[in-house]
Amino acid sequence: MEHKKLKLGLFGFGCVGQGLYHVLNETHGIKAEIKKICVKNRDKQRILSNDIFTFDKNEILSDPEINVVVELIDDPNAAFEIVTDALKNGKHVVTANKRMIAEHLEELYHLQQKYDRSVLYEGAVCGSIPILRNLEEYYDNDLITSIEGIFNGSTNYILTKVFEEKKSYLEALKGAQDLGFAESNPALDVEAFDPKFKLTIAIAHSFGVFIKPEDIINIGIQKISPVDLKYARENNLTIKLVARAYKRDGKILAWVAPQFIPADHMLASVRNEYNAVLVEGAFAEKQVFIGKGAGGYPTGSAVLSDISALAYDYRYEYKKFAQGEGLPFSNEALVDVVVSFSQGSLISPKDFENFKGGYQGNGHQYMTGSVKLEKLKALSEWDDVSVILAPELNLVSLDKSKKELRYA
Amino acid sequence: MEHKKLKLGLFGFGCVGQGLYHVLNETHGIKAEIKKICVKNRDKQRILSNDIFTFDKNEILSDPEINVVVELIDDPNAAFEIVTDALKNGKHVVTANKRMIAEHLEELYHLQQKYDRSVLYEGAVCGSIPILRNLEEYYDNDLITSIEGIFNGSTNYILTKVFEEKKSYLEALKGAQDLGFAESNPALDVEAFDPKFKLTIAIAHSFGVFIKPEDIINIGIQKISPVDLKYARENNLTIKLVARAYKRDGKILAWVAPQFIPADHMLASVRNEYNAVLVEGAFAEKQVFIGKGAGGYPTGSAVLSDISALAYDYRYEYKKFAQGEGLPFSNEALVDVVVSFSQGSLISPKDFENFKGGYQGNGHQYMTGSVKLEKLKALSEWDDVSVILAPELNLVSLDKSKKELRYA
Numbered sequence: 001m002e003h004k005k006l007k008l009g010l011f012g013f014g015c016v017g018q019g020l021y022h023v024l025n026e027t028h029g030i031k032a033e034i035k036k037i038c039v040k041n042r043d044k045q046r047i048l049s050n051d052i053f054t055f056d057k058n059e060i061l062s063d064p065e066i067n068v069v070v071e072l073i074d075d076p077n078a079a080f081e082i083v084t085d086a087l088k089n090g091k092h093v094v095t096a097n098k099r100m101i102a103e104h105l106e107e108l109y110h111l112q113q114k115y116d117r118s119v120l121y122e123g124a125v126c127g128s129i130p131i132l133r134n135l136e137e138y139y140d141n142d143l144i145t146s147i148e149g150i151f152n153g154s155t156n157y158i159l160t161k162v163f164e165e166k167k168s169y170l171e172a173l174k175g176a177q178d179l180g181f182a183e184s185n186p187a188l189d190v191e192a193f194d195p196k197f198k199l200t201i202a203i204a205h206s207f208g209v210f211i212k213p214e215d216i217i218n219i220g221i222q223k224i225s226p227v228d229l230k231y232a233r234e235n236n237l238t239i240k241l242v243a244r245a246y247k248r249d250g251k252i253l254a255w256v257a258p259q260f261i262p263a264d265h266m267l268a269s270v271r272n273e274y275n276a277v278l279v280e281g282a283f284a285e286k287q288v289f290i291g292k293g294a295g296g297y298p299t300g301s302a303v304l305s306d307i308s309a310l311a312y313d314y315r316y317e318y319k320k321f322a323q324g325e326g327l328p329f330s331n332e333a334l335v336d337v338v339v340s341f342s343q344g345s346l347i348s349p350k351d352f353e354n355f356k357g358g359y360q361g362n363g364h365q366y367m368t369g370s371v372k373l374e375k376l377k378a379l380s381e382w383d384d385v386s387v388i389l390a391p392e393l394n395l396v397s398l399d400k401s402k403k404e405l406r407y408a
Numbered sequence: 409m410e411h412k413k414l415k416l417g418l419f420g421f422g423c424v425g426q427g428l429y430h431v432l433n434e435t436h437g438i439k440a441e442i443k444k445i446c447v448k449n450r451d452k453q454r455i456l457s458n459d460i461f462t463f464d465k466n467e468i469l470s471d472p473e474i475n476v477v478v479e480l481i482d483d484p485n486a487a488f489e490i491v492t493d494a495l496k497n498g499k500h501v502v503t504a505n506k507r508m509i510a511e512h513l514e515e516l517y518h519l520q521q522k523y524d525r526s527v528l529y530e531g532a533v534c535g536s537i538p539i540l541r542n543l544e545e546y547y548d549n550d551l552i553t554s555i556e557g558i559f560n561g562s563t564n565y566i567l568t569k570v571f572e573e574k575k576s577y578l579e580a581l582k583g584a585q586d587l588g589f590a591e592s593n594p595a596l597d598v599e600a601f602d603p604k605f606k607l608t609i610a611i612a613h614s615f616g617v618f619i620k621p622e623d624i625i626n627i628g629i630q631k632i633s634p635v636d637l638k639y640a641r642e643n644n645l646t647i648k649l650v651a652r653a654y655k656r657d658g659k660i661l662a663w664v665a666p667q668f669i670p671a672d673h674m675l676a677s678v679r680n681e682y683n684a685v686l687v688e689g690a691f692a693e694k695q696v697f698i699g700k701g702a703g704g705y706p707t708g709s710a711v712l713s714d715i716s717a718l719a720y721d722y723r724y725e726y727k728k729f730a731q732g733e734g735l736p737f738s739n740e741a742l743v744d745v746v747v748s749f750s751q752g753s754l755i756s757p758k759d760f761e762n763f764k765g766g767y768q769g770n771g772h773q774y775m776t777g778s779v780k781l782e783k784l785k786a787l788s789e790w791d792d793v794s795v796i797l798a799p800e801l802n803l804v805s806l807d808k809s810k811k812e813l814r815y816a
Contacts, residue, residue, distance in 0.1 A: 023691045027551070029731050128692040130546040137545070138538040138713050143435070266698070269674040283431045283709035284536040286682075288698035290674070301691035305546050323437050 004067075004311050006032035009060030009091075011082055012073035013037050013046065013053075015180040016096055016123065019296025020070070020303050021048075030308050032068070036060050040073075061085050068092045068310055070303065074184055076100035083108070087115040094306040096123035096299060099188075099213075102197035106210040109318060118315035120306035125198045126151055126275040128298035129291040130305065132316070135205040135279070140319045143282040146246035147206045151195035151256070153273035153294030154182040155221050155241045158190070160271045163229060163238055169222075181273050181294035191220035192241060192256040199243040199254060206245065206279070207252055208320030211329045217377045219257040223386040227364045228340055236263045237391055240270070246280075251330040255373060259389035260338065333373045336390035340366045341382070351379060412475075412719050414440040417468030417499075419490055420481035421445050421454065421461075423588040424504055424531065427704025428478070428711050429456075438716050440476075444468050448481075469493050476500045476718055478711065482592055484508035491516070495523040502714040504531035504707060507596075507621075510605035514618040517726060526723035528714035533606045534559055534683040536706035537699040538713065540724070543613040543687070548727045551690040554654035555614045559603035559664070561681035561702030562590040563629050563649045566598070568679045571637060571646055577630075589681050589702035599628035600649060600664040607651040607662055614653065614687070615660055616728030619737045625785045627665040631794040635772045636748055644671045645799055648678075654688075659738040663781060667797035668746065741781045744798035748774045749790070759787060 010017055017037070024032060038054050039046075046053065060066055061082070069086035071079050071093060079100040086093050095101065101108065101121050108119050122132050126149075135144070150156050154176045161172035173190070176182045188194045196218040204210055221241050232239055237260040245254035261268050266288060270276040275293030280286050292298035334353055341347055343365050349355035352369035359366055368390065371379070380387045418425055425445070432440060446462050447454075454461065468474055469490070477494035479487050479501060487508040494501050503509065509516065509529050516527050530540050534557075543552070558564050562584045569580035581598070584590045596602045604626040612618055629649050640647055645668040653662035669676050674696065678684040683701030688694050700706035742761055749755055751773050757763035760777035767774055776798065779787070788795045 026690065029548070029727065128695060130542055133546055134538060134542070137717075138541055140437070140713075140716060264671075264677060266674065266677040269672060269677055281709070282434065283705050283712065285700050285706055285709075286698075287536060288696070290694075290696035290698070292693050297691050298693055301689070301693075304691065305548075308548060309545075319437065 004313070006068050006307060006311055007066045008032055008034045008068050008070050008307065009063065009066040010034055010037040011057070011060070011069065011071045013039050014072065014074070015296040016299045016303065017072045018047065019300025020072070023297060023300045023304050027304065030304070031311065032307050035066055036063065057082060061089050066091060068094060068307060070307070071095040071097060072303070073097070076103060080104050083119065084111060087111050087117045087119070090115070090117065092117050092310050093119045094123075094303055094310070095119065095121050096303055098124040098194065098197040098201065102200040102213045105201060105204050109210070109321070112315065118310060118313075120309060120314070120316065121201070122306050123299045123302035125201050126277055127153060127291060127293040127295065128301050129275055129277055129289045129293070130302070131202065131277045131289055132205050133305070134289070135202070136316050136319060139279065139281055139284065144206045144279060144320075145282065146244070146280045147202050147277065148242060148244035148246070149277040150240055150267060150270055150275050151198045151243040151277070151293070152189055152192070152241055153275055153292065154189040154194070155192070156270065156275065156293070157181055157273045159221060159239055159241065163232070164271070179273070180296060190222045192218035195241060195243045195256045199245055199256060202277075203245045203252065203254060204318070204321065205316070206320065207247065207327060208318065208323060208325060209252055209327055209329065211252070211254070215329055215331070217255045217331060217373055219255075219377060219380045219387060221258050223380070223384075224258060224388070225340065225386050228386055228388060231338070231340070231366070232260055235260070237261060238263060238268045239388060240267055242267070242389070247327065250327060251332070252327050253330055253333045255333070257387070257389050260391040262391050331373050334370045335373055335376060336368075336370050337376060338366060338368050338388050338390055339379060339385065340364065341385045345382070345385065347379065347382070347385065351375065412721070414476050414715060414719055415474045416440055416442045416476050416478050416715065417471065417474040418442055418445040419465070419468070419477065419479045421447050422480065422482070423704040424707045424711065425480045426455065427708025428480070431705060431708045431712050435712065438712070439719065440715050443474055444471065465490060469497050474499060476502060476715060478715070479503040479505060480711070481505070484511060488512050491527065492519060495519050495525045495527070498523070498525065500525050500718050501527045502531075502711055502718070503527065503529050504711055506532040506602065506605040506609065510608040510621045513609060513612050517618070517729070520723065526718060526721075528717060528722070528724065529609070530714050531707045531710035533609050534685055535561060535699060535701040535703065536709050537683055537685055537697045537701070538710070539610065539685045539697055540613050541713070542697070543610070544724050544727060547687065547689055547692065552614045552687060552728075553690065554652070554688045555610050555685065556650060556652035556654070557685040558648055558675060558678055558683050559606045559651040559685070559701070560597055560600070560649055561683055561700065562597040562602070563600070564678065564683065564701070565589055565681045567629060567647055567649065571640070572679070587681070588704060598630045600626035603649060603651045603664045607653055607664060610685075611653045611660065611662060612726070612729065613724070614728065615655065615735060616726065616731060616733060617660055617735055617737065619660070619662070623737055623739075625663045625739060625781055627663070627785060627788045627795060629666050631788070631792075632666060632796070633748065633794050636794055636796060639746070639748070639774070640668060643668070645669060646671060646676045647796060648675055650675070650797070655735065658735055659740070660735050661738055661741045663741070665795070665797050668799040670799050739781050742778045743781055743784060744776075744778050745784060746774060746776050746796050746798055747787060747793065748772065749793040753790070753793065755787065755790070755793065759783065
């Protein structure tokens with residue numbers, strides 16, 4: 001196969017951009033060169049000499065020699081504009097902007113067709129884990145029934161530190177920020193928007209449907225309390241922020257929420273900034289991918305793999321979309337949950353579809369049972385109420401095989 | 409891209425062949441059809457009508473309409489002949505015969521060049537796990553430093569049953585055979601030849617060197633004793649058969665041996681017929697792939713993915729080989745080990761490079777310390793001596809980062 005010589009124009013030179021720069025410098029065998037880097041801040045000290053930088057996006061977009069735009073900025077609206085302009089100008093695009101991609105995925109699909117150019121974004125979903133490429137290339141003929149896992153490195157780092165090192169939530173968050181794992185706006189991580197964006201993208205490549213991220217319910221980790229941690233420890237559980245999507249009764253169900261996980265479950269061993277993606281298909285059955293979900297090098301390596309693939313004219317074929325099942329999205333799920341709250345709250349057994357039990361002590365109260373997903377979201381928005389999905393990883397009416405998820 | 413219509417000629421119709429047949433029947437979107445199946449046994453009852461079967465290999469090899477030969481027989485010598493003839497006759501090949509591939513990998517590489525045809529063999533290494541494709545396509549620019557994991561489903565099933573359900577070794581082996589996980593000759597599994605063949609193949613795609621399987625030391629699980637299990641349980645450990653290869657000091661080191669694994673380590677949660685592959689690279693850092701390593705459907709799905717890739721004229725590029733570091737192979741490793749044996753054996757502290765300690769009781773004796781790999785192999789061949797690598801997953805002089813293998 002012919003390897004094309006690639007001239008790159010970079011937008012953004014933060015954690016991932018610098019990671020890419022180093023990775024590109026240290027690797028062999030890929031013919032790609034950064035010609036220009038467009039940045040916003042004119043005053044920042046940078047590790048490279050000034051002449052590679054520009055503050056004018058057109059210096060990249062209008063340069064006919066640059067054939068690949070690598071978009072690594074923060075602002076999703078500006079990013080979408082850059083990507084659109086790059087495609088219009090005949091350039092391929094590599095981006096890691098999960099929010100922009102999730103919000104514009106269907107448009108991006110059509111833009112790629114229209115301008116006959118490729119947009120690759122492996123770095124946007126779970127850092128170094130090659131999940132999109134595998135969904136596209138390797139599971140192209142498998143009938144995928146579910147995709148789920150730990151999709152956010154920052155919250156997994158926080159939960160690990162809070163849980164295993166008994167750090168405070170704020171101390172752990174600070175640690176994640178210092179290490180460059182956290183989004184610039186931490187609410188995107190801890191309120192579970194970031195993993196939702198990734199799940200939206202993963203759904204498109206697993207099931208061939210384009211869903212708006214706002215349709216997916218996300219519940220964050222910011223209200224997990226010391227009593228929840230105590231409950232977990234006493235029951236030999238840990239807590240993970242789990243993103244999940246699956247097919248049932250001809251619909252796609254999906255959400256992101258914290259969940260109790262048995263200590264001997266594979267997901268429990270995924271610590272710190274590691275992510276895990278579990279794909280279930282009719283033939284390959286259960287497949288797990290674990291890798292670093294955050295950090296300049298791991299994400300930079302995913303971006304580099306995309307760049308390398310462009311040298312072979314690779315593009316996503318959206319095979320599942322082309323095969324066209326087109327299932328509708330639904331939030332009509334019933335989930336098993338542990339709801340914990342201060343005594344005196346107005347939550348009652350009537351909020352549950354099936355109330356299992358409850359107990360109280362030290363001014364705190366628990367209730368367990370199954371709740372409709374939308375009701376759960378509403379409960380989670382009350383002050384001092386924390387909701388965590390029950391350790392049975394299966395849904396109430398999911399099939400038996402789901403129970404064996406622990407690789408037992 | 410153009411999707412070619414594929415006409416398949418199958419050799420063998422055992423567990424994987426039948427799995428492939430079903431997977432091919434149930435999937436959509438792949439234009440491939442089995443035209444002929446060559447089998448050996450004329451008297452067997454089969455699930456398909458007689459006219460698809462033949463007993464003459466030339467009915468497939470000389471049929472100009474058949475463009476892909478899928479080789480799924482047991483006998484490695486006959487398999488190599490079939491593959492060679494198929495390539496000579498202008499056909500692409502998909503095979504899952506790990507022994508044949510491991511023993512002839514360099515020849516297969518040259519035959520592919522010579523006849524300009526592709527040989528794909530994802531199903532040969534860890535069943536459904538797409539490890540070769542990822543090494544070739546995704547980590548093509550990463551500098552891989554190690555690859556290791558659980559490479560044999562049958563022994564992992566046996567160890568899980570023996571360990572967690574307290575079954576006897578023979579009972580567990582019988583279970584693995586009944587489920588179709590075991591090789592027809594169980595010694596290939598339990599004496600760790602099968603995972604060694606897979607490791608040989610993985611090494612070629614990770615480090616770009618062709619090693620003879622007989623150069624790699626393999627120690628099986630057949631001598632693990634009830635006292636070893638007791639030792640493990642008392643120390644919160646489990647035992648796994650671990651295959652490992654890594655670069656050190658400009659050499660490739662590799663072996664397969666049983667190892668104690670801490671209960672909270674990710675590998676401990678990989679149970680039954682599941683396999684796990686852990687790749688470490690300079691940029692993507694640690695990546696884990698988990699999936700079923702045995703069984704008709706999982707392996708059939710890997711074979712199907714190879715067939716599907718042929719529709720796009722895919723072939724392994726052996727990029728690491730092309731990049732040509734060509735490191736030499738070496739067995740010059742020092743490993744930490746627990747040696748257990750009946751009292752009165754001639755094993756002494758002098759057999760160790762660094763003797764750490766030992767104790768005895770109930771007619772049994774342990775010694776721990778570090779031993780040269782070749783010495784360890786010799787010790788393992790004594791009657792009633794069981795050797796199990798120590799739970800520190802790192803080698804004595806491996807770098808620090810290795811210690812963090814538990815994703816802590």
